[in-house]
Amino acid sequence: MVVNLTEQFKDIKILKNEPLSNYTWTKTGGKAEFLAFPTSVDQTQALLEFAQQNQIPVTVLGNASNLIVSDNGIVGLTLILTEMKKITVAGERITAEAGAAYVKTTQVAQAAGLTGMEFAAGIPGSIGGGVYMNAGAYGGETDYILETAQVLDQNGSVVTMTNAELDFGYRHSKVQDNGGIVLAATFKLKPGNKTLIQMEMDHLNYLRKSKQPLEYPSCGSVFKRPKGHFAGKLIHDSGLQGYRSGGAEVSKKHAGFIVNVDHATATDYENVIKHVQETVWDKFKIKLETEVRVIGK
Numbered sequence: 001m002v003v004n005l006t007e008q009f010k011d012i013k014i015l016k017n018e019p020l021s022n023y024t025w026t027k028t029g030g031k032a033e034f035l036a037f038p039t040s041v042d043q044t045q046a047l048l049e050f051a052q053q054n055q056i057p058v059t060v061l062g063n064a065s066n067l068i069v070s071d072n073g074i075v076g077l078t079l080i081l082t083e084m085k086k087i088t089v090a091g092e093r094i095t096a097e098a099g100a101a102y103v104k105t106t107q108v109a110q111a112a113g114l115t116g117m118e119f120a121a122g123i124p125g126s127i128g129g130g131v132y133m134n135a136g137a138y139g140g141e142t143d144y145i146l147e148t149a150q151v152l153d154q155n156g157s158v159v160t161m162t163n164a165e166l167d168f169g170y171r172h173s174k175v176q177d178n179g180g181i182v183l184a185a186t187f188k189l190k191p192g193n194k195t196l197i198q199m200e201m202d203h204l205n206y207l208r209k210s211k212q213p214l215e216y217p218s219c220g221s222v223f224k225r226p227k228g229h230f231a232g233k234l235i236h237d238s239g240l241q242g243y244r245s246g247g248a249e250v251s252k253k254h255a256g257f258i259v260n261v262d263h264a265t266a267t268d269y270e271n272v273i274k275h276v277q278e279t280v281w282d283k284f285k286i287k288l289e290t291e292v293r294v295i296g297k
Helices: 041-053 102-111 127-133 194-211 231-237 266-284
Strands: 013-019 031-037 058-061 067-069 074-080 087-090 093-097 146-152 158-162 181-188 218-221 248-250 257-260 293-295
Touching: 041 058, 041 074, 041 146, 041 181, 067 266, 087 102, 093 102, 102 127, 102 194, 127 181, 231 266, 248 266, 257 266, 266 293
Parallel strands: 031 074, 058 074, 067 293
Antiparallel strands: 013 031, 087 093, 093 181, 146 158, 146 181, 218 257, 248 257
16 A cells, blocks of 8 residues: 555554454454554544545454454455444433443443343444444344444444434344444433343353353354244254364354364355355255355455
8 A cells, every 4th residue: 555544643553464363253364454443433534534535445343253354354444443432321321332342331231220232241242343233142133222323424424323224134234235334322221120130141141151152263153044044053954063174163062153273264264154055055955144244355
């Protein structure tokens, strides 16, 4: 890249040729040409505007928990929003910046005696990623509780989008279609008993720990749920648990997960995903679509 971003934005932490394996939950991925950590909406706007003016491609990451970054890395500017993590409570509403951890936000809700967010007590992603993907677990989804989201659109303007405008679907939101960047989200919850809220969160985290392979790096649930089926059961019934390419393996504990058991690469992950998709199609004629995002060169 001709433009040196580190010289242009000396008040923002920007790393050059930084391995993204240091940030992804799979511990895989190539280098980001430039990796920036904005701490505010203004900084994010300035970076996006500069990138657009100089025709620099932009990639936005949150907690990097549900994605795979190519071994070839990412060209241009990559933003990680985890430094934008403020969480505030006002009555029955919680507003969290995009980089705030979903887990941390549920803890703030519990401490405030607000119920409705317990389902997300173990979701490893960020609030921005949760809105972008309409993250959910154990019968709950982000769109059930989200009131509005603050979004930076492609024109560099900050707009407020309502729940209806976000057009939520299964692991989908309008932000995926319009190229916007989620900056913050406001959730409308209900008053509840702190003890009961904590008990429910503890119960769901116990279930998660007992059923999911949390002892290994992974990108979480890899495949979307096919209509009328469960991806994990289809993979299990295809005899694929334990299937391995390089250091990536279909989890023996939960077939819906692919874990990094031995210095896996992103290519290993992609090979396992492809093999699982082909095998399930051959056996059941069901197409497994990825929930995990695969990005990069």
